[in-house]
Amino acid sequence: MPRTYDRQQACPIARSLDIVGDRWTLLVLRDLRRGHSKFADLLVSLQGISPTVLSERLQSLEQDGLAARRFYSDHPPRAEYVLTPRGDSLAPVLKALYDWGTEHAPRPPRTTAAR
Amino acid sequence: MPRTYDRQQACPIARSLDIVGDRWTLLVLRDLRRGHSKFADLLVSLQGISPTVLSERLQSLEQDGLAARRFYSDHPPRAEYVLTPRGDSLAPVLKALYDWGTEHAPRPPRTTAAR
Numbered sequence: 001m002p003r004t005y006d007r008q009q010a011c012p013i014a015r016s017l018d019i020v021g022d023r024w025t026l027l028v029l030r031d032l033r034r035g036h037s038k039f040a041d042l043l044v045s046l047q048g049i050s051p052t053v054l055s056e057r058l059q060s061l062e063q064d065g066l067a068a069r070r071f072y073s074d075h076p077p078r079a080e081y082v083l084t085p086r087g088d089s090l091a092p093v094l095k096a097l098y099d100w101g102t103e104h105a106p107r108p109p110r111t112t113a114a115r
Numbered sequence: 116m117p118r119t120y121d122r123q124q125a126c127p128i129a130r131s132l133d134i135v136g137d138r139w140t141l142l143v144l145r146d147l148r149r150g151h152s153k154f155a156d157l158l159v160s161l162q163g164i165s166p167t168v169l170s171e172r173l174q175s176l177e178q179d180g181l182a183a184r185r186f187y188s189d190h191p192p193r194a195e196y197v198l199t200p201r202g203d204s205l206a207p208v209l210k211a212l213y214d215w216g217t218e219h220a221p222r223p224p225r226t227t228a229a230r
Contacts, residue, residue: 004138007163009223012216013145013209019220021138023119030128048122089219094128096211101127104204105134108124 019064020090024049028057029087030094032067037080061087134179135205139164143172144202145209147182152195176202 004021008014020026024046031045043054058081061067066087069079119136123129135141139161146160157169164172173196176182181202184194 101131
């Protein structure tokens with residue numbers, strides 16, 4: 001797979017971002033951690049993602065060994081996704097982003113009135 | 116500015132990624148932390164980035180209050196960039212990515228022979 005930071009491979013930060021730096025990837029990991037495991041559930045929890053992007057991200061996570069696909073029904077075939085231990089090991093990255101956002105990126109005020 | 120995760124604003128992780136989730140942004144912050152402050156230096160340290168992208172990223176960092184531009188010469192006008200305290204507060208995010216990359220994303224072997 002092509003790497004975004006091909007000439008930065010000496011740096012562990014760049015190597016991490018080559019794996020989790022795509023748009024939405026960390027939010028997919030966030031929601032897998034929260035126990036959303038089915039494609040349709042993830043599509044709801046990840047409001048704003050397109051089915052195509054979600055599908056691509058899940059495939060990448062599987063290829064990179066961060067998530068695994070399990071079939072929980074044979075007829076019809078239905079799959080769910082779960083974090084692997086390697087995917088779970090990204091918890092400190094999610095926590096650092098959570099903490100920074102909580103302290104330094106306050107939620108913006110709603111700009112449209114509720115109807 | 117448009118947000119990637121417009122419908123995820125209740126989540127601090129999404130709000131953080133709206134600020135630092137663009138390609139290259141965290142690596143620009145990494146190099147500002149290392150003391151690279153001039154555009155030309157950053158262009159060298161960030162091997163693989165284009166001048167246009169570097170320029171855009173520095174502008175965004177300035178707009179978001181993560182970096183500040185300082186003029187160190189008037190004739191000719193020359194600027195350098197430094198981290199603000201807000202930019203510096205992203206250190207735990209960089210550290211988490213560094214640690215994860217060190218442990219879980221080993222440096223790939225070189226595929227081309229040295230000449």
